[in-house]
Amino acid sequence: xxxxxxxxxxxxxxxxxxxxxxxxxxxxxxxxxxxxxxxxxxxxxxxxxxxxxxxxxxxxxxxxxxxxxxxxxxxxxxxxxxxxxxxxxxxxxxxxxxxxxxxxxxxxxxxxxxxxx
Amino acid sequence: xxxxxxxxxxxxxxxxxxxxxxxxxxxxxxxxxxxxxxxxxxxxxxxxxxxxxxxxxxxxxxxxxxxxxxxxxxxxxxxxxxxxxxxxxxxxxxxxxxxxxxxxxxxxxxxxx
Numbered sequence: 001x002x003x004x005x006x007x008x009x010x011x012x013x014x015x016x017x018x019x020x021x022x023x024x025x026x027x028x029x030x031x032x033x034x035x036x037x038x039x040x041x042x043x044x045x046x047x048x049x050x051x052x053x054x055x056x057x058x059x060x061x062x063x064x065x066x067x068x069x070x071x072x073x074x075x076x077x078x079x080x081x082x083x084x085x086x087x088x089x090x091x092x093x094x095x096x097x098x099x100x101x102x103x104x105x106x107x108x109x110x111x112x113x114x115x116x117x
Numbered sequence: 118x119x120x121x122x123x124x125x126x127x128x129x130x131x132x133x134x135x136x137x138x139x140x141x142x143x144x145x146x147x148x149x150x151x152x153x154x155x156x157x158x159x160x161x162x163x164x165x166x167x168x169x170x171x172x173x174x175x176x177x178x179x180x181x182x183x184x185x186x187x188x189x190x191x192x193x194x195x196x197x198x199x200x201x202x203x204x205x206x207x208x209x210x211x212x213x214x215x216x217x218x219x220x221x222x223x224x225x226x227x228x229x230x
Contacts, residue, residue, distance in 0.1 A: 003161075028201075029132050042121075042220030043162070055218065089160065104153065106218075108162040 002026065004109035007091050012115045018080035021112045025073065025094030031055075032069055033106060034077050035091040042093055049075065050097065082116045089113050119144045121211050123221035129212075130199050131229050136196045139222045140209030150212040151185065151192045156207045156223070168192065199228045 005024040013019050025032050030051050035043035046065065047057040049074040059075070060067070069075040081087055093106040120143040123160065130136045149170045166176065168185050169226040174181050178195045196203055205224045213219075 022230040040222070042210075042222050044220070045218055091162070093162075099127075105167050106162075107152075107164065110159060110161045 004092055004094055004107055006090075006109035006112055008112055009110065010113050012084045013082055013116060015084055015116050016081040018078065018084055019114060020076050020094075021090050021104045021114075023077070023092030023109060025092070026107055028096070029094035029107075030072070030091075030097035031095045031104075031106075032075050033091075033093040033095075034067055034075070035093065036103075037089045037091055037111070039088070046077070069098070080112075084116050087114060087116045119146075119211060119213055119217060119219050121219050121221035123207075123209055123224050125224045126222070127225045127227065129227040130198045132201060133198050135195060135197050136199050136228075137225065138207050138209075139227070140192045140194065140221060142153055142190050142192065142209070142213060144213050146213040148214060150217065152210040152212065153183065153192075153194050154208045154210060154220075155205045156208060162208065165194075195212075196226075198228075201228050201230050204228045 007022050011019055017099055032049045034046045036046050037043045046060045047067045048055040049069040052069055065079055067077045089111040091111045093108045095106040096104040124139055151159045151168045153165040155165055156162050164182055173185050182195045184193045204227055206225045208223045209221045211219045
């Protein structure tokens with residue numbers, strides 16, 4: 001079974017530039033997550049999609065970050081304009097739609113390491 | 118407030134030693150899930166275990182075992198006879214109602230040959 005695919009693996013940009021990350025979840029997974037992981041910290045949820053809809057984006061800095069999930073499958077996360085503090089690894093994860101009273105574990109991609117200089 | 122605390126930032130052991138990684142959580146929800154993930158140098162998080170709040174049975178899987186105690190809000194992870202390949206960062210995570218997943222800061226484990 002193919003895992004969660006992310007691209008690019010690495011990206012270096014200057015502050016105030018724009019950047020986009022792409023994620024292809026595991027086939028059949030209805031739930032898709034974007035996490036931000038700053039060096040030395042645990043992942044922080046930025047946004048969660050259930051099929052096409054947004055379930056939680058409370059920690060997404062909406063003045064500069066945006067995300068969409070096309071047709072309930074692939075997703076892109078964009079930062080415009082980037083700041084130095086956006087330097088982090090951006091992880092995409094997917095899971096099966098939660099069943100009655102059960103939560104499925106999330107499967108993670110390898111992430112995109114963003115460096116803003 | 119929901120919170121996950123992994124007080125041990127780094128642990129270093131010699132191969133074949135047992136090691137326990139601590140996880141303490143806070144939540145007011147009565148229904149929640151706890152997870153452990155491993156993050157090797159390659160970067161992706163690898164799922165290890167899920168436990169729901171109504172199941173306090175301890176679990177053993179090979180060299181891994183987990184001790185869930187609701188009375189102390191802890192979900193500790195023990196690796197028996199550690200190996201070099203166990204070197205990684207380990208994260209404890211809490212999933213609560215409202216679709217919130219909160220990760221701890223992680224514990225970096227070094228296993229020396």
